[in-house]
Amino acid sequence: MDDVMLKLKPARRERLADVLYGQILEQIASGQMAEGAKLPSEARICRDFQVSRPVVREALMRLQADGLVVSRQGIGTFVKSRPSDKLTDFAASAEIASYLRAFEPRLALETECAGLAAMRRTKAQLNQIGDALAALEGALARGETGWEEDFSFHLAVAAAAGNELFSRLLEELGDILRGSMRMALSLTRQGSEDRRRRVLEEHRKIFTAISGQNRELARLYMRYHLTESRARITGSHGDL
Amino acid sequence: MDDVMLKLKPARRERLADVLYGQILEQIASGQMAEGAKLPSEARICRDFQVSRPVVREALMRLQADGLVVSRQGIGTFVKSRPSDKLTDFAASAEIASYLRAFEPRLALETECAGLAAMRRTKAQLNQIGDALAALEGALARGETGWEEDFSFHLAVAAAAGNELFSRLLEELGDILRGSMRMALSLTRQGSEDRRRRVLEEHRKIFTAISGQNRELARLYMRYHLTESRARITGSHGDL
Amino acid sequence: MDDVMLKLKPARRERLADVLYGQILEQIASGQMAEGAKLPSEARICRDFQVSRPVVREALMRLQADGLVVSRQGIGTFVKSRPSDKLTDFAASAEIASYLRAFEPRLALETECAGLAAMRRTKAQLNQIGDALAALEGALARGETGWEEDFSFHLAVAAAAGNELFSRLLEELGDILRGSMRMALSLTRQGSEDRRRRVLEEHRKIFTAISGQNRELARLYMRYHLTESRARITGSHGDL
Amino acid sequence: MDDVMLKLKPARRERLADVLYGQILEQIASGQMAEGAKLPSEARICRDFQVSRPVVREALMRLQADGLVVSRQGIGTFVKSRPSDKLTDFAASAEIASYLRAFEPRLALETECAGLAAMRRTKAQLNQIGDALAALEGALARGETGWEEDFSFHLAVAAAAGNELFSRLLEELGDILRGSMRMALSLTRQGSEDRRRRVLEEHRKIFTAISGQNRELARLYMRYHLTESRARITGSHGDL
Numbered sequence: 001m002d003d004v005m006l007k008l009k010p011a012r013r014e015r016l017a018d019v020l021y022g023q024i025l026e027q028i029a030s031g032q033m034a035e036g037a038k039l040p041s042e043a044r045i046c047r048d049f050q051v052s053r054p055v056v057r058e059a060l061m062r063l064q065a066d067g068l069v070v071s072r073q074g075i076g077t078f079v080k081s082r083p084s085d086k087l088t089d090f091a092a093s094a095e096i097a098s099y100l101r102a103f104e105p106r107l108a109l110e111t112e113c114a115g116l117a118a119m120r121r122t123k124a125q126l127n128q129i130g131d132a133l134a135a136l137e138g139a140l141a142r143g144e145t146g147w148e149e150d151f152s153f154h155l156a157v158a159a160a161a162g163n164e165l166f167s168r169l170l171e172e173l174g175d176i177l178r179g180s181m182r183m184a185l186s187l188t189r190q191g192s193e194d195r196r197r198r199v200l201e202e203h204r205k206i207f208t209a210i211s212g213q214n215r216e217l218a219r220l221y222m223r224y225h226l227t228e229s230r231a232r233i234t235g236s237h238g239d240l
Numbered sequence: 241m242d243d244v245m246l247k248l249k250p251a252r253r254e255r256l257a258d259v260l261y262g263q264i265l266e267q268i269a270s271g272q273m274a275e276g277a278k279l280p281s282e283a284r285i286c287r288d289f290q291v292s293r294p295v296v297r298e299a300l301m302r303l304q305a306d307g308l309v310v311s312r313q314g315i316g317t318f319v320k321s322r323p324s325d326k327l328t329d330f331a332a333s334a335e336i337a338s339y340l341r342a343f344e345p346r347l348a349l350e351t352e353c354a355g356l357a358a359m360r361r362t363k364a365q366l367n368q369i370g371d372a373l374a375a376l377e378g379a380l381a382r383g384e385t386g387w388e389e390d391f392s393f394h395l396a397v398a399a400a401a402g403n404e405l406f407s408r409l410l411e412e413l414g415d416i417l418r419g420s421m422r423m424a425l426s427l428t429r430q431g432s433e434d435r436r437r438r439v440l441e442e443h444r445k446i447f448t449a450i451s452g453q454n455r456e457l458a459r460l461y462m463r464y465h466l467t468e469s470r471a472r473i474t475g476s477h478g479d480l
Numbered sequence: 481m482d483d484v485m486l487k488l489k490p491a492r493r494e495r496l497a498d499v500l501y502g503q504i505l506e507q508i509a510s511g512q513m514a515e516g517a518k519l520p521s522e523a524r525i526c527r528d529f530q531v532s533r534p535v536v537r538e539a540l541m542r543l544q545a546d547g548l549v550v551s552r553q554g555i556g557t558f559v560k561s562r563p564s565d566k567l568t569d570f571a572a573s574a575e576i577a578s579y580l581r582a583f584e585p586r587l588a589l590e591t592e593c594a595g596l597a598a599m600r601r602t603k604a605q606l607n608q609i610g611d612a613l614a615a616l617e618g619a620l621a622r623g624e625t626g627w628e629e630d631f632s633f634h635l636a637v638a639a640a641a642g643n644e645l646f647s648r649l650l651e652e653l654g655d656i657l658r659g660s661m662r663m664a665l666s667l668t669r670q671g672s673e674d675r676r677r678r679v680l681e682e683h684r685k686i687f688t689a690i691s692g693q694n695r696e697l698a699r700l701y702m703r704y705h706l707t708e709s710r711a712r713i714t715g716s717h718g719d720l
Numbered sequence: 721m722d723d724v725m726l727k728l729k730p731a732r733r734e735r736l737a738d739v740l741y742g743q744i745l746e747q748i749a750s751g752q753m754a755e756g757a758k759l760p761s762e763a764r765i766c767r768d769f770q771v772s773r774p775v776v777r778e779a780l781m782r783l784q785a786d787g788l789v790v791s792r793q794g795i796g797t798f799v800k801s802r803p804s805d806k807l808t809d810f811a812a813s814a815e816i817a818s819y820l821r822a823f824e825p826r827l828a829l830e831t832e833c834a835g836l837a838a839m840r841r842t843k844a845q846l847n848q849i850g851d852a853l854a855a856l857e858g859a860l861a862r863g864e865t866g867w868e869e870d871f872s873f874h875l876a877v878a879a880a881a882g883n884e885l886f887s888r889l890l891e892e893l894g895d896i897l898r899g900s901m902r903m904a905l906s907l908t909r910q911g912s913e914d915r916r917r918r919v920l921e922e923h924r925k926i927f928t929a930i931s932g933q934n935r936e937l938a939r940l941y942m943r944y945h946l947t948e949s950r951a952r953i954t955g956s957h958g959d960l
Contacts (some may be wrong), residue, residue, distance in 0.1 A: 005291070053460055054362070058402070067932070088272070095266070101403050101405060102405060104352070104356070104401075104403050104406070105349065105352070105403070105406055106404045107352070108348045108349050108351070108352035109345065109348050109349065109409075111348070111349070112348035116344070122294070161344075162298070163341050163344050163345070165341060165343070165344070165345045165413065165416075166345055168412065169345055169349075169409050170408060171413060172408065172412045173405065173409070176405075185357070212273060212787070214785075217947065220940075220943055220944060220947060223940055224940060225945050227937065227940060305694070452547070454545075457707065460700075460703055460704060460707060463700055464700060464704050467697065467700060499740060534842070538882075558922070581883050581885060582885060583884050584832070584836070584881075584886070585829065585832070585883070585885045585886055585889055587830035587832070588828045588829050588831070589825065589828050589829065589889075591828070592827070592828035596824070602774070619952065641824075642778070643821050643824050643825070644897075645822060645824065645825045645893065646824070646825055649825055649829075649890065649892060649893070650888050652888065652889060652892045653889070656885075667764070708885070
C-alpha cells in the first residue's frame with residue numbers, strides 16, 4: 001500500500017475530469033499502480049493535477065463506478081481491478097473516458113430503439129439487422145475486429161425503430177461509437193474464444209427478440225449487451 | 241358516417257407519412273372531418289394521395305396511437321376525437337407530426353437525464369433548474385407562452401445529468417423541441433387556468449424530485465410530464 | 481429548534497423500526513414536534529427507545545424518504561413537513577408505517593398488472609374495471625370514502641392481467657391494502673374538492689390506457705397513481 | 721405437415737388453458753408432434769378438448785410466447801421448437817404451465833427486490849446471499865440439482881430488500897417456486913457443462929451487483945436471470 005506512484009500532468013484544454021480519469025486509468029492498466037495500491041489523497045491529487053476538488057471527486061467517482069478503484073470511508077481509495085493493459089494500445093486514455101461515458105445515452109436510446117424495432121420493424125428492416133449480424137459473425141470468424149459490422153448492426157436496429165430521429169441521434173454520437181467499438185472489439189480479438197462467443201450471442205439474442213416481435217425481450221437483451229460491452233472494456237468481468 | 245370529405249394533395253418532397261398524417265390531422269382539427277366520420281379506405285387514400293400502402297398504414301397507425309382515429313377490424317377507420325382547432329394556427333401540419341414524433345427519443349433521453357440529475361446534480365445545477373422553473377412561472381403569470389423558459393428548464397435538467405452527451409443530443413433536437421414547446425404552450429396560453437396549473441405542477445414535481453435526490457421519482461415525473469405534454473397537443477385529454 | 485420534545489415508549493413485540501417510525505410520525509402529525517424542530521440525536525433515541533442504532537437509522541431513513549424529516553450532515557435531523565393531523569385519527573401509527581411500506585411491492589406488482597391488462601384484458605374484464613371506476617365515482621360523489629370500490633378497481637386490474645397469480649398476491653396483501661385505502665380515502669373525504677378530483681382522474685387514466693390497449697401508458701399511470709397516493713398519505717404534496 | 725396427431729383428453733377441474741397447454745407441450749416434448757407439424761384448427765381443438773374458443777386461444781398464445789409454436793396468419797399454427805423430452809420426466813404437464821406462468825410475478829417482484837437489496841442490504845444480509853451462492857456452486861459441483869440452494873438464494877435477496885412484505889409474497893409462491901426450480905435444475909443437471917456454468921454466472925452477477933450497491937445493475941441481472949431461466953425450461957435457447 002503505497003501512495004506515491006501516481007504521476008499526473010497538469011491539464012489544459014480538454015474536459016478535466018476525463019483527462020484525470022484517463023491518466024489514472026492508464027497507470028492502473030499499465031501496472032504502474034498495482035492492485036491494492038492506495039491512491040493519493042483528494043487534496044494531493046488536486047494539487048498535483050492543479051484542478052479543483054469537484055473535478056477530482058468526479059474522476060474518482062467514475063473510476064469507482066467502473067469497478068477500477070474502491071473507496072473506503074475515512075481510509076482512502078484503492079486500486080481494485082486492473083483492466084487489460086492492451087486497453088491503452090487501442091485508444092488514448094482521455095478517449096477511453098468518453099467511450100465509457102457514451103454508454104449512458106446509448107443505454108437510454110438503444111434500449112428504446114430495440115423495443116420499438118420489435119413492434120414496428122418491416123421485413124426489409126429485419127433483414128438488414130440479420131445481414132449485419134451475419135457480417136459480424138463472418139468478420140469475427142476471419143479474425144477481424146468487426147467493428148464496422150457492429151456499428152451497422154446498431155444502426156440497423158435504430159432504423160427499424162420507425163422514427164428517424166433515433167438514427168439521427170445515434171449518428172450524432174457516430175464518432176464516439178465507432179471509436180468505442182473499434183477499441184472494444186480490438187480487445188475482444190485478442191481475448192478468449194469465449195469472449196467472442198459472448199459478443200455474438202448477445203447480438204443474436206437482440207436479433208431474435210426483434211424478429212419474434214417481443215418488445216420486453218428486445219429491450220432487456222439490448223440493455224444487457226450494452227452493459228456487458230462496457231464491463232468488457234473496463235475489465236470488471238475479467239476476460240469475459 | 242360519410243367517407244368523402246377527406247381532401248388530399250399529392251405529396252412531393254417531405255417525409256410522406258408525416259405529410260399525410262398532417263393533412264388528416266388538419267382536417268380533423270378544422271372540423272372538416274367531424275367526430276364519428278369514416279375515413280376513406282386505405283386503397284382510396286393510396287390512390288388520392290399517390291403513395292404506397294405502407295405509407296398510408298404508418299400514418300393511420302400514428303393517428304390511432306395519438307387517439308385521433310380508431311380502427312374497427314373489417315369496418316374501417318373513424319374520427320375519434322378532435323384536437324384543438326387552434327393547433328394548426330401555431331404550426332404547419334407536417335411540423336406537428338415531427339413534434340409528436342420527437343416525444344419518443346425525448347422520453348428515452350430525458351427520463352434518463354432526470355434520474356441521473358437526481359443522483360449527480362451539484363448545488364449550482366439545481367439552482368439553474370430552479371431558476372428556469374421560476375422563470376416559467378413568471379412567464380405564464382404574465383400571459384406569455386413561456387416556451388423559452390420551458391426549453392431552459394429541460395436543458396438545465398440535461399446539464400445536471402453530469403454527462404455532456406445528453407445536452408449535446410438534446411441540442412441536436414433543439415429546433416424541433418423549440419417549435420414543439422412554442423406550439424404546445426401557445427395552446428396552453430389559450431386554454432383553461434387548470435391547464436396552466438398542470439403544466440407548472442408537472443415541472444415543479446420534477447424539480448422537487450431532483451432536489452430531493454430521488455432518482456425513481458425524478459424518472460417517473462419526467463416521463464409523466466412528457467406523456468401529458470404530448471396528450472395536451474393531440475387533445476387526447478380534452479382541455480387538460 | 482429544540483430537541484427535547486420527542487417522547488418515546490420502549491418497544492415490545494412489534495417490528496421495532498415501524499413502531500419507532502409510527503411514534504415519531506404521530507408526534508409530527510399532532511404538532512407536538514413543530515416544523516423546523518430538531519429531533520434528538522441517534523444516540524439519544526437509541527437510549528430512550530431502547531433499540532439498537534440500525535433500528536433508529538432505518539426509522540429515520542424512512543421518515544426522510546417520506547419527506548417528513550430532513551437530515552443535515554453533521555448537524556442533525558429536523559422536522560420538514562407535517563402530514564395531516566387527522567392521519568392518526570384513521571389508523572394506529574404503527575399501522576401507518578406498514579401501509580406505507582406496502583407501496584413498494586404494490587408498485588412492482590400493480591404496474592406489471594396494468595401493463596399486462598392493457599395487452600390481455602377481455603371485454604368482460606374491461607367492463608369490470610369500468611364498473612369499479614363508476615362505483616368509485618358514485619361513492620365519492622355521495623360523500624363516502626369509497627375504499628371498497630377502490631379496492632375492487634385494483635383487484636379488477638389484477639384479474640385482467642390474465643395470470644391468476646397476480647390476484648393471489650394482491651389478496652395476500654389484502655388486509656394491508658384495505659386498511660391503507662380506508663385511511664387514505666378518509667383523508668381525501670375530509671380534503672379539498674381538488675383532491676377528490678385527482679383521485680378519480682388517476683383511476684380514470686388507468687382505465688383509459690387499459691381500454692386503449694396501451695401497455696406503456698397503463699404502466700405509467702398505475703405507477704403515477706400509486707406514487708401520488710402514497711404522497712397524499714404522508715402529506716408530501718400539501719393537500720393534493 | 722400433418723394435423724391429426726394431437727390427442728386430447730377432455731378437461732375437468734383444473735384450469736383449462738393450463739391443462740391444454742400442458743397436453744400440447746407434452747406431445748411436442750415427447751416428439752409425438754414433430755417440429756414443423758401443423759396443429760389442428762382452433763375449432764377442432766375446441767371440439768376435441770371440449771372447451772370454448774378463448775381457452776384454446778389462450779393456450780396457443782402462451783405456447784407461441786414460449787417459442788414452442790408459431791402462428792402463420794390464415795394458414796395455421798405449427799410446432800416450432802421442441803423442448804427437452806426430459807421436461808415431462810420432472811413435472812406433470814399442467815404443473816409446467818403454472819411454473820412458467822409464475823415467472824411473470826417473479827419478474828416484477830424479484831427485479832424490484834434485487835434493486836432494493838443493492839441499496840439497503842446489511843453486511844449480514846449480503847453474507848447470506850453469498851453463502852447461498854457458495855452452496856449452489858457446491859451442489860452443482862457435486863452433481864446435485866441444487867434447487868434448495870437456488871431457492872435460498874432468491875429468498876436471501878428478498879430478505880435483503882429491507883421490506884418483509886417481499887419475503888412474504890415470495891413465500892406465497894413458495895410451492896410453485898420450489899417445483900419450478902427443481903424441474904429447471906433437474907434439466908440443467910442433465911444438460912451441458914456450459915449450461916451449469918451459465919446458471920452459476922447469472923447468480924454470481926446478481927450477487928456482485930448487490931455487493932457493489934449498484935441498483936440498476938442488480939435489477940438488470942435479476943431480470944436477465946429470470947428470463948434465461950424460463951427460456952431454459954421451454955428450450956427456446958437450445959441447450960443453453
